[in-house]
Amino acid sequence: MVTNFDKKNFIKNFKANCKKIQVKNFIKGETVTTYIEKRNQICIVLSGEVDLIRYDFNGNKTIIGHFVENDIFGEVFYPANTNNELFVTAIKKSEILFFTYDTLFEKCEYECAFHKELINNLSELFIDEIIGLNLRIELLTKRSIREKLLSYFEILSKSSMNKVFTIPYTYTDLADYFSVDRSSLMREIKMLTDEGFIKKEGTKITLLY
Amino acid sequence: MVTNFDKKNFIKNFKANCKKIQVKNFIKGETVTTYIEKRNQICIVLSGEVDLIRYDFNGNKTIIGHFVENDIFGEVFYPANTNNELFVTAIKKSEILFFTYDTLFEKCEYECAFHKELINNLSELFIDEIIGLNLRIELLTKRSIREKLLSYFEILSKSSMNKVFTIPYTYTDLADYFSVDRSSLMREIKMLTDEGFIKKEGTKITLLY
DNA sequence: ATAAAATTGTTGCATTTGCAACAGATTTCA
DNA sequence: TGAAATCTGTTGCAAATGCAACAATTTTAT
Numbered sequence: 001m002v003t004n005f006d007k008k009n010f011i012k013n014f015k016a017n018c019k020k021i022q023v024k025n026f027i028k029g030e031t032v033t034t035y036i037e038k039r040n041q042i043c044i045v046l047s048g049e050v051d052l053i054r055y056d057f058n059g060n061k062t063i064i065g066h067f068v069e070n071d072i073f074g075e076v077f078y079p080a081n082t083n084n085e086l087f088v089t090a091i092k093k094s095e096i097l098f099f100t101y102d103t104l105f106e107k108c109e110y111e112c113a114f115h116k117e118l119i120n121n122l123s124e125l126f127i128d129e130i131i132g133l134n135l136r137i138e139l140l141t142k143r144s145i146r147e148k149l150l151s152y153f154e155i156l157s158k159s160s161m162n163k164v165f166t167i168p169y170t171y172t173d174l175a176d177y178f179s180v181d182r183s184s185l186m187r188e189i190k191m192l193t194d195e196g197f198i199k200k201e202g203t204k205i206t207l208l209y
Numbered sequence: 210m211v212t213n214f215d216k217k218n219f220i221k222n223f224k225a226n227c228k229k230i231q232v233k234n235f236i237k238g239e240t241v242t243t244y245i246e247k248r249n250q251i252c253i254v255l256s257g258e259v260d261l262i263r264y265d266f267n268g269n270k271t272i273i274g275h276f277v278e279n280d281i282f283g284e285v286f287y288p289a290n291t292n293n294e295l296f297v298t299a300i301k302k303s304e305i306l307f308f309t310y311d312t313l314f315e316k317c318e319y320e321c322a323f324h325k326e327l328i329n330n331l332s333e334l335f336i337d338e339i340i341g342l343n344l345r346i347e348l349l350t351k352r353s354i355r356e357k358l359l360s361y362f363e364i365l366s367k368s369s370m371n372k373v374f375t376i377p378y379t380y381t382d383l384a385d386y387f388s389v390d391r392s393s394l395m396r397e398i399k400m401l402t403d404e405g406f407i408k409k410e411g412t413k414i415t416l417l418y
Numbered sequence: 419a420t421a422a423a424a425t426t427g428t429t430g431c432a433t434t435t436g437c438a439a440c441a442g443a444t445t446t447c448a
Numbered sequence: 449t450g451a452a453a454t455c456t457g458t459t460g461c462a463a464a465t466g467c468a469a470c471a472a473t474t475t476t477a478t
Contacts, residue, residue: 062350064346064347064350076336077336077339077340077343078340078343079340079343079344079347079364101332101336122332123310123331123332123335126332126335126336126339127285127286127310127335129339130286130335130338130339130342131286131287131288133339133342133343133346134286134287134288134342135288136346137273137342137345137346137349138273138288140346140349140350140388141271141273141349141388142388143388143435143436143464144436144463144464144465145464145465146464155288170424170425170426171425171426171427172424172425172426179349179350179351179352180465180466181465181466181467182425182426183427183428183429183465183466183467183468184464184465184466184467186426186427186428187427187428187429187465188464188465190427190428202426352465352466353434353435353466354434354435355434379454379455379456380455380456380457381454381455381456389435389436390435390436390437391455391456392435392436392437392438392457392458392459393434393435393436393437395456395457395458396435396457396458396459397434397435399457399458411456419478420477420478421476421477421478422475422476422477422478423474423475423476423477424473424474424475424476425472425473425474425475426471426472426473426474427470427471427472427473428469428470428471428472429468429469429470430467430468430469431466431467431468432465432466432467432468433464433465433466433467434463434464434465434466435462435463435464435465436461436462436463436464437460437461437462437463438459438460438461438462439458439459439460440457440458440459441456441457441458442455442456442457442458443454443455443456443457444453444454444455444456445452445453445454445455446451446452446453446454447450447451447452447453448449448450448451448452
């Protein structure tokens with residue numbers, strides 16, 4: 001992960017009334033934004049968690065993105081020609097920073113530090129986002145649930161430098177992240193357990209190889 | 210697509226000996242770069258086409274990325290902890306621009322225009338990359354090959370504003386892009402044809418609904 | 419504290435997909 | 449231009465996955 005900008009220090013310094021950037025608070029369940037118009041809006045999660053949700057033509061709901069602290073999201077990142085209704089909902093109390101990409105580089109009349117720092121750090125936020133998307137693609141392109149799980153466990157194990165680690169999702173959410181049926185995911189985890197590859201206590205996994 | 214920087218004009222102006230950025234040429238089959246060390250390297254395809262290839266522990270080769278003119282790629286976009294051997298091969302004569310993210314923002318001693326313009330346009334290149342990745346994820350997360358195909362066709366149709374369009378890949382590559390078996394893809398296309406949803410002549414598709 | 423909601427765990431069965439294998443068509447390259 | 453390589457099209461069969469359904473457990477909200 002490329003260094004994240006120091007959010008807390010930023011907010012502390014974000015005193016001037018910067019018209020280019022807004023910070024809003026949301027309670028659980030509130031709609032943060034919709035991806036309907038082409039405003040080139042970009043958002044950053046300062047705290048809390050939000051889901052990007054798609055309702056397809058049948059009315060089926062799919063969570064297609066999940067964003068936590070320091071994640072960046074927004075309609076500017078989505079291809080224009082998909083006919084989906086996308087919207088973002090806070091799944092807990094959240095603080096979200098909004099700006100319009102097109103006007104971000106215009107000078108803020110108060111020359112606010114927050115605004116300047118944001119521009120300086122934007123590339124790193126983009127890079128982090130790209131890394132996250134590439135990781136997910138890496139997993140999505142594995143041909144079987146077993147391969148997805150083993151690759152994912154490998155990554156969690158390496159980044160914690162430990163054979164023991166905790167999956168940062170519920171199994172329901174993990175199935176969504178992998179885009180597979182939840183019961184099939186549970187079945188495969190059971191098989192990995194029965195075959196002695198892993199030990200499982202809740203979402204705490206131990207690699208046995 | 211966010212506006213791409215005017216590459217041709219750039220190269221014309223790229224006269225000064227900018228040490229921060231390099232342009233190299235590759236013939237078909239040549240290795241462009243490997244993702245082994247952590248140099249924070251970023252590359253842009255000025256012309257030609259390259260593939261990002263993974264060899265897994267069994268020696269199986271998978272094309273995990275395909276980049277064409279104006280696409281951006283590089284080790285900086287890949288999570289550090291995946292134990293893959295990744296490398297990039299030119300699949301035709303290609304001209305590639307290289308730079309190191311960490312040193313990009315340092316001033317070039319010759320203040321070359323190319324260097325400056327690159328910095329100015331970097332955000333837009335990142336955004337284009339994110340859009341492309343989100344599009345692929347959108348398709349990869351569809352649960353069946355049929356859904357993948359119909360969504361993809363929808364997008365191609367909308368962006369060409371026509372019921373008739375040409376798939377910009379071979380079917381072999383499209384199967385890779387969807388991460389599905391090629392013969393299964395062909396079978397599904399045949400079924401869509403037989404059921405009267407589409408008409409197919411080579412990679413030229415007509416939507417019949 | 420308790421009711422409601424969400425998550426986990428499991429199974430049988432239907433469906434989809436992958437795999438292997440091959441022939442024919444098309445493209446590439448020497 | 450002719451040989452080699454790649455791509456297309458197809459099929460039978462095995463394996464993996466999705467779907468549906470339900471009970472048990474855990475978490476959340478009032």
